[in-house]
Amino acid sequence: MVTPIYRAGYKKLSQMIFEWQAADRASLLAIFIVMEITMHWLWCLFVWLRQEALEGYVDMALLYPIWAVITLIGIFFCWMVGHLSHIRDDSKRLHNWQIVLICVYGLYIAVVVLVMGHSSLVSGVSLVGGTMLAMMLVRRRYIWYAFLIQVYLIVLMAILPYLGVTLPSMRQLNIPSLPLGTYSYQTYSEMTSIENAIEATIFQDGTLSWDSINEIRRSSVFFWRVTHMYLALPKAIFMVYIFSTLLLILDNSKKQIVQHANHDELTGLKNRRCGLTKMRQTLAKLTKSQDYTVILLDLDLFKDINDNYGHDVGDHVLKEVADILTDKLTETDIVSRYGGEEFLIVLPDIAHDLAMAIAEQLRCDIATHVFQIDHNLRFKITASLGLYTLTHVERACIRQRYAAIKSKETVATSSLPKLPTIKSRKSKRASIPVSELRYAQLPSDICQRLIRVADKALYEAKDRGRNQVVSANEMTVTKDSIGQLYSSQKTSGQKTDA
Structure with a gap:
């Protein structure tokens, strides 16, 4: 009316x-x-x-x-x-x-x-x-x-x-x-x-x-x-x-x-798109000596809560978990809802040992928290966390290898036979000299690669029985974590050479 x-x-x-x-x-x-x-x-x-x-x-x-x-x-x-x-x-x-x-x-x-x-x-x-x-x-x-x-x-x-x-x-x-x-x-x-x-x-x-x-x-x-x-x-x-x-x-x-565009409506945390955007921004601002930690947090057996108590109770749990994360982390940390019951936590300029201590504290806080829905319904829930710290040494190696791949692509492109020039309405893009490629930035999909490595650690935490923190840096299957981060880019460069 x-x-x-x-x-x-x-x-x-x-x-x-x-x-x-x-x-x-x-x-x-x-x-x-x-x-x-x-x-x-x-x-x-x-x-x-x-x-x-x-x-x-x-x-x-x-x-x-x-x-x-x-x-x-x-x-x-x-x-x-x-x-x-x-x-x-x-x-x-x-x-x-x-x-x-x-x-x-x-x-x-x-x-x-x-x-x-x-x-x-x-x-x-x-x-x-x-x-x-x-x-x-x-x-x-x-x-x-x-x-x-x-x-x-x-x-x-x-x-x-x-x-x-x-x-x-x-x-x-x-x-x-x-x-x-x-x-x-x-x-x-x-x-x-x-x-x-x-x-x-x-x-x-x-x-x-x-x-x-x-x-x-x-x-x-x-x-x-x-x-x-x-x-x-x-x-x-x-x-x-x-x-x-x-x-x-x-x-x-x-x-x-x-x-509304940058935050999750249910939890009030940053949404997935905003979290990835903040990741790119903080990665670009890192100095040469700073490490970078990514944590994926997943609530254990969350589907059972929705099935047994309903989605309203599940939403209540997500809100309280978001409050715990907001209270325990600082303003410089990036906390976002990555999807469903998964949360993405980014700790800029945090070394691996300190990041593990923070992740363990978050796990304990969630495990000991009592979720009070009403007078008749009280329960606890646990969380599994996968963590990966990109050290400044690894980041420098990625930059160098990424610059080398871009250099090969430039050389391969210049060796191709010249075709007739076609005028375009689009503005001309200046090519990057090979001498400047050593200053190239990280790959554009670096955020997704870091998350994939942390996700593998999260799956390992699930396989080990849940309610624990697993570091991808300490996993035997990820000894060559740098290789995982640039392998797809290297493969695409080899295809270009061929």
Whole structure:
């Protein structure tokens, strides 16, 4: 059920761009327009109440029809607020009424700018700010056309007076010291220059007397400048506030998207893709003397828990295991859910002996932890861990052998017969000189190779009876662990040579 727009609170307004339907967003735009029209209506009320003091500055004969138009337009947009919500299921009618809303508002603002003076402040806020806000709420194509029409009307109103066309204006200047026999059209900047000149004649010898103050108060300069600020500044402040709120929404949404993309929804740990990405990043930042440890942790007989107690209990176990890992490991360690009941733990810059001690501590913490599901269900679970530490010596050897393979590939490619050159639209890739191959990076699939070696140690831990830590570095079957890491790359290089 959609919350009525006039009852929506701040949290609902903050979700309008992403969750509300098109009809609700259009209704919200109509509410903003009603707020602006209300300000114009109150200005007319103020002038009417102070007409004796302001009749020299405002054309009272024009005030009443303008006030009536503002009232009718306000009633129309109040009706639009509810009407748009009632036609939310009729997309064709909704689009037509959106066009009506935009056109009526565009003409209304053009009239307001015309009759209340050509203030660049009012015009700029209405033209730019209103357009940007409307684009957030209704179809952008409609707003773009309305923007072009608004620009055309503003230019037309600026040109017509110079062609002898007299345009209606509520602004008038009735000061005895101004030697103007008849009213003539003046743009806002010209009127301001004349009024400033009048003010300058009031000052005597650079001093300001009480009589001069009274003359300034009688001038229309102050009144109309305050009017323009009243029409523009609250609207500008409101739009800046709305835009800042929308930016906060976008920032929060971005954080949520990143959180969802990089973390496992059940456990809150990094997911598999994010864990592998962090592995590549930390591997690239290792110094020459740093070791690198990878641990695969698998819960023993986890399938039995799902089969006997249900998947909800299994999910509860995974969450608590994730909490144990998060509490025992540091922020520099990488902990991710690799899949199912498997967890991938990466310890950058951790030597083999210390890594074994950490893994053994994790095993003990999980084995001694009591999983309390309810008053009647309590049990324990164990975990098996496979560990592999890539020493800095082994990493240097991998780099050298990988560089040698790349060098052979380069030589083999250069020895092939040259084919006719075919132009490509793709940018040319610079070839790497053989002399620089010794600085080559680790193979692109180095992370998967490290995990495969740790996985073999994990299987060995399962075969030995579970609930233990096995190091691939200490396994007799992996004495030549370096060979396992680059063998596939070496094989591919030999195929290239052939």
